[in-house]
Amino acid sequence: MNTKLTVSTSPHVHSEFTTRNIMGMVILALAPAGIMGVYFLGLRSLGVIAACILACVVSEWVWQKYVMHTKITVNDLSAVVTGLLLAYNLPPTIPIWMAVVGSVFAIIIVKQFYGGIGCNIVNPALAARAMMLISWPSAMTTWTINGISGPTPLAAMKAGSVAGLPSICDMLMGNMAGCIGETSSLLLIMGGAYLVWEGVLSARIPLTYILTKAILSALFNHGGGMYPIHEMLTGGLLIGAIFMATDYTTSPMSEKGQYIYAAGCALLTALIRTWGGYPEGVSFSILIMNIAVPLIDQYTTPRVLGAPKNGYFKRTGGK
């Protein structure tokens, strides 16, 4: 035996999780809803998805190669996920250049300015969507399905018109006005279930978010009794709860923290949807709760095994 032996600290075996294969599984989980979106909303949606992914990956690569001169990490697929999520949150009619500007904003300003993967304080796709919603309000809220433009079911409910609401079945499949990837509720739920099954996500955040939201919509009831179910299936609640609020970097790490965070997202969504200016509340709720994550983390550190119940280790507040 004359090979060199590797000497390193234990453990010497490793689980199959890597950042890259986790991101790969997220992409796989997101794909069916996107295919359904393209099917119902038209081929143009595919162009938007491609533009966002390409813009995200290229801007990350250019930034790392020519501006920061650091290691290029586009291989971890996180930029692809960001592009995909942003595209899923855009209407199919969005001008491509706007989608590209949004993608570059997400990667450069929200992600890389803060230090890249794992360091951003808010979800890049959501922050880009919020920026676009404020910059181009009309392009971001024009919905066309089957050649007819009209409001999303959520906007219609908010405006008090319940006549033209799609059936629950159409909502589950995704045959309604909305953003590219947010309409097909059934496939989003299946994607989430797959990630939970693979151990990528825990069901804590999505379930807490959706259930708390359902209870709150029932409480804040602004119309008939069917609203909670309709609300659950429209306006990006599912994609938000399953794929956006669960973003590793911008959600709390402890179990207790995750419950608080998800309940906070649900409360803000209910408040914005009921009394706010926008019919849609998921993006802003998650963004606001993202900002609260360091605080939540600080106060929900798990009790060390064997420490007294009232907390043995005093937080000293990041000295």
Place this chain on the structure above:
Amino acid sequence: MNLPTFLGGVHPPEGKALTEHKAIELLRPSDSPREFVYPLGLHIGAPCSPIVKKGDTVLAGQKIADTDAFVSAPKYSAVSGTVKAIEPRMAFTGAMEMSIVIDSDGQYTPAPSLHEALGHKPTPADYVKLIRESGLVGLGGACFPTHVKLSPPKDKIIHHVIINAAECEPFLNCDNRLMLESPDEILRGLEFVLEIFPQAEGVIAIESNKPEAIQTMTEHNKNPKIRIMPLKVKYPQGAEKMIIWSVTGQEVPVVPALPADVGCIVLNTRTVWQIWAAIEKGQPVTERIVTVSGDAVVEPKNLQVPLGLSTRELVNACGGFSEEPVKIISGGPMMGIAMRSLDVPVVKGTSGVLALTKKLAYVAEESACIRCGKCVEVCPMHLEPTTLDHFVRRRQYAEFEAHGGMNCIECGSCAYTCPASRHLVQSYKDGKASVNAARRKAAAEAKAKAAAEKPAEAK
């Protein structure tokens, strides 16, 4: 099946099947001269001083090094022969350790038993003394002197003596095989310990992936004070605090508390067997069982080998390597130490020798933490591994300590599960060592200050 367990933990691939059904083989090379090396330290506590000198002849089972320190254990030669040298030799840790080198004559001529030195048949009052004399330390790998464990403070009443037969490390099977092949000796050893602690109940805790061992122990156990307890298969089930939690539902308080604070003593399976050997037969610790396994070994085996034998002989006895190993590990793959060379002696803590190929022992490149929280979920001590890692990397050792870092048991569950392959355990080892160094420095300074102030007062 809802078997008792703890919160957290991981499920690494077990790899037990390689040696599960291999009976323990005795390996005692009789060629002469053959070097046997006995490092003076490598247990928890004070290192020993040699009590033989170069040129002395020794017998198999003769004491060759000892110390007056309480927390320590003497060393015995496993072979008869001549002391060749007392010099630094490389140990499994990769460090040079002062060692006694003995040239074996291949005869294994036995030395008088420990009972002869005692002069009478041992009574319970002699047990702890005899165990100390036998050089027994925790044979699971940590090497904490057993007689210290068996001497808890007088005010602590021991109500559980737990035999740690979880053997949660992947690949290792030495405890499993010992239970199948010598159940009566283990039970008798436990009864000896229960004689020291008459108020205690004996519990043999076994992970449920060893059904044959559970069955054998249950069949052989006739003592109503001893209970066999299957535990859920999960790493690190065999960590002291985890097994106490699983068996009794009690949490051992944070460091520096000890199991005795919750009335528990945890002993490894082979350790209990050696207690039987020391009390019943007057045998010191001169041999141990080692699982030689891994995907690079031709024929994985469980070997009973004399201490001091070169690890290379163990691998040769298993047919050598089938493929070039990338890593050779002393112990299990989760907590074992990667060795630099095969030419190091088997010591009391060598529970396994694993040769892993690139397929299993892949060392991934670190990438940025994505805050996925998997480490928090799996940490059996309920720490926040990634937060502690950040503190160590910024050299904020006080923060590391304040967030409970000293409670880390280095089980490696966090690093095993980390998708970014962060070298987490490396950080905690650094953090703990730095905190301990700072404590020693502070203590030394306080002492020096007190010494400096004393003459001033005298004036």
